[in-house]
Amino acid sequence: MALLEVKDLKVRVEEREILHGLTLTVNEGEIHAIMGPNGSGKSTLSHVIAGKPGYEVTDGQILFKGEDLLEMAPNERSAKGVFLAFQYPVEIPGVATMTFLRTALNAQRKARGESEYSTPDFLKKVREVSKSLNIPQDMLKRGVNVGFSGGEKKRNEVLQMALFEPSLCILDEMDSGLDIDALRIAADGVNALHSPKRAMVVITHYQRLLNYIVPDIVHVMSKGRVVKSGGKELALELEASGYAQFEDAA
Amino acid sequence: MPAVQETVERVKRIDVDQYRYGFETLIESDKAPKGLSEETVKFISEKKNEPAWMLQWRLEAYRRWLTMTEPTWARVDYPKIDFQDLYYYSAPKPKKTISSLDEIDPEILKTYEKLGIPLREVAMLEGVEPKPGEQDPNRRKIAVDAVFDSVSVATTFKAELKKAGVIFMPISEAIREHPELVQKYLGSVVPTSDNFYATLNSAVFSDGSFVYVPPGVRCPMELSTYFRINERNTGQFERTLIIADKGSYVSYLEGCTAPQRDENQLHAAVVELVTHDDAEIKYSTVQNWYPGNSEGKGGIYNFVTKRGDCRGDRSKISWTQVETGSAITWKYPSCILRGDNSSGEFYSIAISNGYQQVDSGTKMIHLGKNTSSRIISKGIAAGKSQNTYRGLVTAHRKATGARNFTACDSLLIGDKCGAHTVPYIEAKNSSATFEHEATTSKISEDVLFYCIQRGLTQEEAVGLVVNGFVKDVLQQLPMEFAVEAQKLISISLEGSVG
Numbered sequence A: 001m002a003l004l005e006v007k008d009l010k011v012r013v014e015e016r017e018i019l020h021g022l023t024l025t026v027n028e029g030e031i032h033a034i035m036g037p038n039g040s041g042k043s044t045l046s047h048v049i050a051g052k053p054g055y056e057v058t059d060g061q062i063l064f065k066g067e068d069l070l071e072m073a074p075n076e077r078s079a080k081g082v083f084l085a086f087q088y089p090v091e092i093p094g095v096a097t098m099t100f101l102r103t104a105l106n107a108q109r110k111a112r113g114e115s116e117y118s119t120p121d122f123l124k125k126v127r128e129v130s131k132s133l134n135i136p137q138d139m140l141k142r143g144v145n146v147g148f149s150g151g152e153k154k155r156n157e158v159l160q161m162a163l164f165e166p167s168l169c170i171l172d173e174m175d176s177g178l179d180i181d182a183l184r185i186a187a188d189g190v191n192a193l194h195s196p197k198r199a200m201v202v203i204t205h206y207q208r209l210l211n212y213i214v215p216d217i218v219h220v221m222s223k224g225r226v227v228k229s230g231g232k233e234l235a236l237e238l239e240a241s242g243y244a245q246f247e248d249a250a
Numbered sequence B: 001m002p003a004v005q006e007t008v009e010r011v012k013r014i015d016v017d018q019y020r021y022g023f024e025t026l027i028e029s030d031k032a033p034k035g036l037s038e039e040t041v042k043f044i045s046e047k048k049n050e051p052a053w054m055l056q057w058r059l060e061a062y063r064r065w066l067t068m069t070e071p072t073w074a075r076v077d078y079p080k081i082d083f084q085d086l087y088y089y090s091a092p093k094p095k096k097t098i099s100s101l102d103e104i105d106p107e108i109l110k111t112y113e114k115l116g117i118p119l120r121e122v123a124m125l126e127g128v129e130p131k132p133g134e135q136d137p138n139r140r141k142i143a144v145d146a147v148f149d150s151v152s153v154a155t156t157f158k159a160e161l162k163k164a165g166v167i168f169m170p171i172s173e174a175i176r177e178h179p180e181l182v183q184k185y186l187g188s189v190v191p192t193s194d195n196f197y198a199t200l201n202s203a204v205f206s207d208g209s210f211v212y213v214p215p216g217v218r219c220p221m222e223l224s225t226y227f228r229i230n231e232r233n234t235g236q237f238e239r240t241l242i243i244a245d246k247g248s249y250v251s252y253l254e255g256c257t258a259p260q261r262d263e264n265q266l267h268a269a270v271v272e273l274v275t276h277d278d279a280e281i282k283y284s285t286v287q288n289w290y291p292g293n294s295e296g297k298g299g300i301y302n303f304v305t306k307r308g309d310c311r312g313d314r315s316k317i318s319w320t321q322v323e324t325g326s327a328i329t330w331k332y333p334s335c336i337l338r339g340d341n342s343s344g345e346f347y348s349i350a351i352s353n354g355y356q357q358v359d360s361g362t363k364m365i366h367l368g369k370n371t372s373s374r375i376i377s378k379g380i381a382a383g384k385s386q387n388t389y390r391g392l393v394t395a396h397r398k399a400t401g402a403r404n405f406t407a408c409d410s411l412l413i414g415d416k417c418g419a420h421t422v423p424y425i426e427a428k429n430s431s432a433t434f435e436h437e438a439t440t441s442k443i444s445e446d447v448l449f450y451c452i453q454r455g456l457t458q459e460e461a462v463g464l465v466v467n468g469f470v471k472d473v474l475q476q477l478p479m480e481f482a483v484e485a486q487k488l489i490s491i492s493l494e495g496s497v498g
């Protein structure tokens, strides 16, 4: 079943069109990779799906589980299962990571009409997940991402993903800034979340990540459109020949 | 619409109705005639059964006040106050003396209930035997000297304090019962001639709290006073005097909220603190006067003089304030570091929204040797408000080894508000070390969106980010108040975002 359907999406930022009619369908259980040169609109797409303000959708549609996603407030989308691991996770000084995780998780649960987690249940869950991601408990006492290394920030994103159990995970360059070991740990974390009901959209510049998170489908984006889609071998092809061949197609 | 734009839109719509604590209580009151004259001063003094020396003191202040003009240096703007158009005294009709909370006018108790201030609950929790298993037995006791309008109507836990030798009573009572202490200390920190508002207060102060902690005594409970203005056109002139004798310690909590008003209401309190050798006073305030409506109409004018005198060696005074209310705030809790090795602290959260104007800060005056002071100020401006931090740090010629650390952070929500930092630093000797750090930042759209993406509403996101921003100061508040303060911060920013 289609989890996410982006149809002919046109998006403007400050009077400039960035996405020029983008179409993408992601089914439950699938892993999609989106590759494409800098500035081709990959982050823009992820932001529009997540509902970041400042983007004007001039045409097209986004359906999530058959519902009109663009009609939903961003926190509603989150509660419905849309998760975006940011390319640049922000720092929130003075707000302990643990507090943040708990506030966010309970906000989502409340929005879904579920009961809040009890403290012991919550702590148990966080401990399990953070352990599997090699995140020390001490880190969770610090302000959200404050003073975290690049790799730690990315792992913190995966931690939240694991905790919130979303049905659509969009990972925007989760591999950037990660050393090889950290990459493997984060990728393992992502793979552990792979399930028949959950889909992943992995945005990356490097085929290396796709050795760890193996995609079912690879899309090439250029100048605000998906210009080619194919199997995982497409990523290898790109690695060998670059994006130049698609520039004209766009 | 970008979040900041929405913020601005929302702020425009803030209205009186949104002021949760805006309501009136219908109680008969006993008013002085409108306007200010020697007669008014005499009326007040007489109402309070004051001794002659007190009336004399007031009259001197009044005569002095006639020669003074309102200060204009603060970054606040308001129509001229007609001092003859105010009532200077208003009290709930005196009843028989109260020995328990049950005897308080139920109307008054209801008011406190609406405020969410659990006076009755406090009494139940602390005063009356609790039902088994109903509460945390470790909860510290809070003595409440509730000031309703201008007269204290309830004083609790007197007995326990008495056992410890602590005097905690309305200042009007202290004037009669402990004249030697009051005469010795009243006006010794803030002289009657100090400034326009303090002088006015000296002439017409209605009531307030008096605390004396004898040598070596650690006050057995937090002392807490709740203030409330409840009479139309009544200036509230609170007077508080706290003395910590040698080696003693006391923590005093002051909290206030006021009902909504159409007219501006003047509030000019004076608080004097004195610490002798090795003594410490911790004074915390949560202030939530009515801030005015969406057009900037109404609201309390809060002109406060708060000053602590670290008179003794190694003594310490710590001010913590959470300021969320008032149309205009003019307030600089200060420390005079007179004793050698004495220290002063100022922790402040000042939130302004709508059309509020805040000009607040502190003065740390280093006179003794090796004195130290610490200032942590967090200003948050939203809506069309103006939020100014004004701080003075001085070291006297003889204040060798004086040290100060100041960190002053401002956070802006939206783009129609302003934050200003005005530090004055003067070191008259070369051994002083003064450090000053200041930052101003705008609440980041990216940070808000990050939180929202993780499921928080815009409002929750702002609350979370702001609470993180003020955390260092919030931690300074006694536990009992930290929660209330956190609530207030969220309430006061309600409507600041879409």
Ligand SMILES: Nc1ncnc2c1ncn2[C@@H]1O[C@H](COP(=O)(O)OP(=O)(O)OP(=O)(O)O)[C@@H](O)[C@H]1O
Pocket (backbone or CB within 6 Å): A013, A014, A018, A036, A037, A038, A039, A040, A041, A042, A043, A044, A045, A054, A087
């Ligand atoms: N707020 C904005 N204002 C103006 N232009 C913007 C804004 N956000 C994005 N753009 C522009 O949109 C285009 C697409 O940006 P986007 O960040 O989506 O690219 P990307 O594919 O994620 O690039 P990268 O691989 O470098 O992360 C770029 O040309 C960028 O400059």
Ligand SMILES: [Mg+2]
Pocket (backbone or CB within 6 Å): A042, A043, A044, A087, A172
């Ligand atoms: Mg990008």
